Amino acid sequence: MNTGHTLLAVGGAFLAAGIVGRAGVRIGLPTIPLFMLAGILLGPHTPGLSLVDDPAELGVLAELGLVFLLFYLGLEFSIEDLVAGGRKLALAGTGYLVLNIGGGLAFGFLLDWGTREALVIAGAIGISSSAIVTKLLVEAKRMRNPESRLVMGIIVIEDVFLALYLAILQPVLGGTSGVQALLDFGKAFLFLVVLAAVARWGGRVVTRMFTSADDELLVVCFVGAAVTGAAVAHELGVSDAIGAFMVGAVIGGSGVAPRVHKLVLPLRDAFGALFFFIFGLSIDPNAVGGVVVPVLVAAVVTIGLNLGAGLYAAKLHSFDRQQAVDIGLTVLTRGEFSLVLASMAVAAGLDSRVAPFVAGYVLLLAVIGPLAVLRSDKLTWLLPNRLFK
Numbered sequence: 001m002n003t004g005h006t007l008l009a010v011g012g013a014f015l016a017a018g019i020v021g022r023a024g025v026r027i028g029l030p031t032i033p034l035f036m037l038a039g040i041l042l043g044p045h046t047p048g049l050s051l052v053d054d055p056a057e058l059g060v061l062a063e064l065g066l067v068f069l070l071f072y073l074g075l076e077f078s079i080e081d082l083v084a085g086g087r088k089l090a091l092a093g094t095g096y097l098v099l100n101i102g103g104g105l106a107f108g109f110l111l112d113w114g115t116r117e118a119l120v121i122a123g124a125i126g127i128s129s130s131a132i133v134t135k136l137l138v139e140a141k142r143m144r145n146p147e148s149r150l151v152m153g154i155i156v157i158e159d160v161f162l163a164l165y166l167a168i169l170q171p172v173l174g175g176t177s178g179v180q181a182l183l184d185f186g187k188a189f190l191f192l193v194v195l196a197a198v199a200r201w202g203g204r205v206v207t208r209m210f211t212s213a214d215d216e217l218l219v220v221c222f223v224g225a226a227v228t229g230a231a232v233a234h235e236l237g238v239s240d241a242i243g244a245f246m247v248g249a250v251i252g253g254s255g256v257a258p259r260v261h262k263l264v265l266p267l268r269d270a271f272g273a274l275f276f277f278i279f280g281l282s283i284d285p286n287a288v289g290g291v292v293v294p295v296l297v298a299a300v301v302t303i304g305l306n307l308g309a310g311l312y313a314a315k316l317h318s319f320d321r322q323q324a325v326d327i328g329l330t331v332l333t334r335g336e337f338s339l340v341l342a343s344m345a346v347a348a349g350l351d352s353r354v355a356p357f358v359a360g361y362v363l364l365l366a367v368i369g370p371l372a373v374l375r376s377d378k379l380t381w382l383l384p385n386r387l388f389k
Helices: 003-025 031-041 055-076 079-111 115-126 130-139 146-172 178-201 203-210 215-235 240-252 257-281 285-316 321-330 336-347 354-374
Strands: none
Touching: 003 031, 003 055, 003 257, 031 130, 031 257, 031 354, 055 130, 055 146, 055 215, 055 240, 055 257, 079 115, 079 146, 079 285, 115 146, 115 285, 115 336, 115 354, 130 146, 130 240, 130 257, 130 321, 130 354, 146 240, 146 285, 146 321, 146 336, 178 203, 178 215, 178 240, 203 215, 203 240, 215 240, 215 257, 240 257, 285 321, 285 354, 321 354, 336 354
16 A cells, blocks of 8 residues: 555544444443454455455554553553462463363364364464453453452463464474474563563663653653564564563563553553454455354353353452453453464465354454453353352
8 A cells, every 4th residue: 555545544444443433332332342343344355445455454553552452451460460379370370271272172173174273273262362351351440350360360371371382383284393383482481581570570670761751752662662572572482462461561560650551541542443443354254154153152162161261260269259250251252363373274274164263253252252241240140159159
């Protein structure tokens, strides 16, 4: 696209997301599926006006949205809380992964589309969307709830696992050798360890580096740090989401955290909306028609698995029934990682049904998840009271 067309596409994306979002909010709908719906309506896969021919043309803007969403989540997260969670948090995160990855793998084999296809489906079903979970916690005003701290810890464990899973999956799909995959995982793990150490013990140094009386300079510095952290993480084989998250955690443990928290809010909201809009652009609703039944079954299976994980995590931390439901529903949505796996499946020449299945599955849960979270007080019946006696 030339400059004029690019500006028109970006401006149209913001306006469309804002108009559809405002209309939906007036009748009580959450913004996330509305932003995605706006993207689908103005995307290349639906009749009528299309802002872009290829959603990848706006890919950098989508990545910025992901960076700011996860950077904000890192600001809210405390490494001390993660360390304090210790064994219980590790067990909760492991339980979540065992249930969801294991259930996703079993479902993949039941579809009988192939072994490599089953591995892709396991990842798509097993890993929740960091970006959507973050936005949901913000919209529901639950960032500081005890169970939300646990949810954020589970997300971190998920993203660390994500690096390992990709390292395993690449050679299986024919991308890299096993030795290279292990080296990539080692680099990614070392990167995370270094950032975690800085976040826990480097608060004073970070404060001196970022302290400025001028808000403009502070914004420039933390934006640069967040984007650079995401880029380095991506180059090392970690998701750029976890890189931005860890940079947020580093700054969140410093003396400038309260000011950064306030200054990043407009960036989070604007680029976050753009992320979900562009996410919608990539979804082809026409391709989903042939896999409707597997998509519906997968959604039901995922709801059951996540509620089971929520119950297990709540029992470990002595949470009540409502908190268990909140945990299970908050981590229900799937998103960016699932779509990455779908694109890997296409590149590897796997069964042509995998990509539309993942797209339909992600879209359905992106609608169900936010609605369920914002009405979770009316959904406690999903976990019978006898389970908490």
